Each structure stands twice: as C-alpha cells, then as structure tokens.
Amino acid sequence: MNPKKILHLYSNFKWTGPADHALNLVTWLKRREDVEALFACERRRGVQNFLYQKACQLELDFVNGLILKKHQNWQVIPDIYSLRKIVNHQRIKLIHSHQDNDSLTAVLAGFGDRLIRTCYDGEPAPLNFRQRFFLNRTAKIMTASLGVQTYLSKIFPEKDIQQVDIPVDPEIFRPLEKSPKLLAEFDLTADTPVGGIVARVQKHRNFSLLLDAIELVTKEVPDFKFLIVGRGTHIDTVARQPVSRRGLDRNVIFTGYRQDDYRDVLNLFDYKIFLVPGSDGSCRAVREALACAKPVIAARRGILPELIRDGETGVLIEEKPVDLARAMMAMTNDRKFRLSCSRAARQYAETVLSPERYVQKVVACYESLVKPI
Numbered sequence: 001m002n003p004k005k006i007l008h009l010y011s012n013f014k015w016t017g018p019a020d021h022a023l024n025l026v027t028w029l030k031r032r033e034d035v036e037a038l039f040a041c042e043r044r045r046g047v048q049n050f051l052y053q054k055a056c057q058l059e060l061d062f063v064n065g066l067i068l069k070k071h072q073n074w075q076v077i078p079d080i081y082s083l084r085k086i087v088n089h090q091r092i093k094l095i096h097s098h099q100d101n102d103s104l105t106a107v108l109a110g111f112g113d114r115l116i117r118t119c120y121d122g123e124p125a126p127l128n129f130r131q132r133f134f135l136n137r138t139a140k141i142m143t144a145s146l147g148v149q150t151y152l153s154k155i156f157p158e159k160d161i162q163q164v165d166i167p168v169d170p171e172i173f174r175p176l177e178k179s180p181k182l183l184a185e186f187d188l189t190a191d192t193p194v195g196g197i198v199a200r201v202q203k204h205r206n207f208s209l210l211l212d213a214i215e216l217v218t219k220e221v222p223d224f225k226f227l228i229v230g231r232g233t234h235i236d237t238v239a240r241q242p243v244s245r246r247g248l249d250r251n252v253i254f255t256g257y258r259q260d261d262y263r264d265v266l267n268l269f270d271y272k273i274f275l276v277p278g279s280d281g282s283c284r285a286v287r288e289a290l291a292c293a294k295p296v297i298a299a300r301r302g303i304l305p306e307l308i309r310d311g312e313t314g315v316l317i318e319e320k321p322v323d324l325a326r327a328m329m330a331m332t333n334d335r336k337f338r339l340s341c342s343r344a345a346r347q348y349a350e351t352v353l354s355p356e357r358y359v360q361k362v363v364a365c366y367e368s369l370v371k372p373i
Helices: 021-030 051-058 076-090 100-108 129-136 146-155 181-184 207-220 236-243 262-266 282-291 322-332 337-349 354-370
Strands: 006-012 033-041 094-097 114-121 138-144 162-165 195-199 225-229 252-256 271-274 296-299 316-317
Touching: 006 021, 006 100, 021 033, 021 354, 033 051, 076 100, 094 100, 100 114, 100 129, 114 354, 138 146, 138 337, 146 162, 146 296, 162 354, 195 207, 195 262, 195 282, 195 337, 207 236, 207 322, 236 252, 236 296, 271 282, 271 322, 282 296, 282 337, 296 322, 316 322, 322 337
Parallel strands: 006 033, 006 094, 094 114, 114 138, 138 162, 195 225, 195 271, 225 252, 271 296, 296 316
Antiparallel strands: none
C-alpha cells in the first residue's frame, strides 16, 4: 500500500491557540500505514520557534521552504509558488490547513479542491471577505463546534461541513492520586477541598466574578483552597492584589505557569472552573480536565455548553457570583455528586473525545476526496 501524503499547514510559530491539536493529529496520523502526514509551520530567524521545536521533539516529518506568516501580507506570494513546487515535487495528495492564512495560501496556489480546513472556533463569528473567499473554495470543512457547523452550513449550503470532537490523549491526561510533593509545596492535605482554574490571567477572563464566588465559598468552608494555574502580564492587578484586598491569601494559591508537572497539578483539583475561552475556541484545558476525571463548572459561553453536560460531567452557570458559588459549594460538599460527575467526565473523554474516533473521522474525510491507492 502506498500511503497518501497529507501536508498539514499551520501559519504561526507560537505555541498558542489550537497548535497542540494540529500537532496531535499529525502525530496520530503518523502511526497509520495508509497516510503519510507532513507538517509545515512558520519559522522565524533569530526567534525561538516553539511550534517548530515541538514538531522536532515529536519527530514529525517537517517540510521546509514555506514562510507561513500568521497575518496576511505580501509574503503570501512567494508561499504560493513554493507550495506548488512542494506539492508537485513530493506528490502531495491533500492539504490540511489549521489557520486562516495557510488556507488562503492553499486556495491561491490552486489547491482548493484538495484542501481540508479545520475550524477550531468555539462560537460563530461574522466572516470577513478573505474568510468567505477561501472557505467557499475549500473542498471540506471540519468544525470543533456544532454551532459553527450550523452557521457555516447556512452561508455555504452546498459545502461538506462536518463537526468533529477535538480529542485529548487519555493516556497522557488521566486521573492520578494527588502528588505528595505538590501537596507539601502548596501546604495542602489529601482531604483539603480544592477547586482550580487553568488560564492566562488577563483582564477579560472575569477573575472578579471568580473571586466574588470564592469569597462566598470561604464563608461556608473556611479551609477551602483554590489554585490559580497560569501567568499573565496583568496578574498582579487582575488577581494577586484583589486576593490580598479581600483577605483571601490563605485560600487562593498562585501556582504559576506549570509545564513538567502540569498534569499532576491538575490532578490536585477536585473540580475545575472555566469562565471565558481564550485563543483556543475548542477549550483544550477543559478537555484535559475531563480526561483527568475533573468535573468542570463553566459559563454558558462559546463551545462550553456543547462540551459540558450540565449535571453530568459538570455544571453550567449564569455569570453571577451567587450562581458560581452555589455550584462550587455543591462540588465541594456533595461528594456523591462530585464523584458521579468525575466518573462521567472520564467516560466522556474516553469515548467522545477519543483520539481513535477523531482520527477515523479525519481519515474518512481524506478518503472521500482521494480514493485509496
């Protein structure tokens, strides 16, 4: 069997947004015998290229020769010609794009009829002229959100648009016992009730709502602890100073940005809170929490109502301190409810968010464009 060559394009060099999703897909495809997955992303001279470095660590087949800037500029022109040479020289069957500018490049290079685009947006947003141009000329579109699928299907009624559940690796993200080392670091015990959030600490992430709710919870459960996992330019004004003003220094713990032990920190949580989606509309951090059997309390924003099964894998709330505090109290005090949600969260991750299920759907999309050789 001659494997079909699929070139994945990612027009950025930063480790932001859905970069992890794109690399995961290429990694999983690499294990198959019927597909040969190649990867290309932006590379900048003199700048630390996080995405390229990660691709090298994963030993992916990297394609050089493309600029792939995130934003549209004149450099799309040389990329058009370079992409044509690469496709012809390496006999690329299909192109799978993950960002706007790489989709535009593929269409302008004349490969729209063999182009698949994954849209990671969590909610519908008005399309600009450029997006309408390349999406209308893209052979197939996959969306992370049902809402986005419905929205795009109305704009492009003749287009094949499928919804896919972006997966998380259940072997990497899985429930673990609370780390004794981390319990000691944060002065916790195994029985301490712990909530947590993983997010870049920014002004728009609604930390005032979160702190209002924590303040209400601590009045009922004085030993309650809450971990804020992440960093941000405005972390002092957005979180640290307000925590001190409210007298919550004993209850709120800033772990900073975690990398090597991130999974272990996540497994300290009894449940996770997620209020405002960031640059990754598909909410990777929520998927990772579910895979670790952590129920999620989430706002009704973006893809979150699609991702969280209210009352089963977590709780959906109105964005009011009392509503958030009520959900946190239920998770903190009702152990039976929390454990039920925990089991359902893990089961959801193992089935709906299964990498195997996702890859099968993606490969079926490929095969519908190119018949098996």
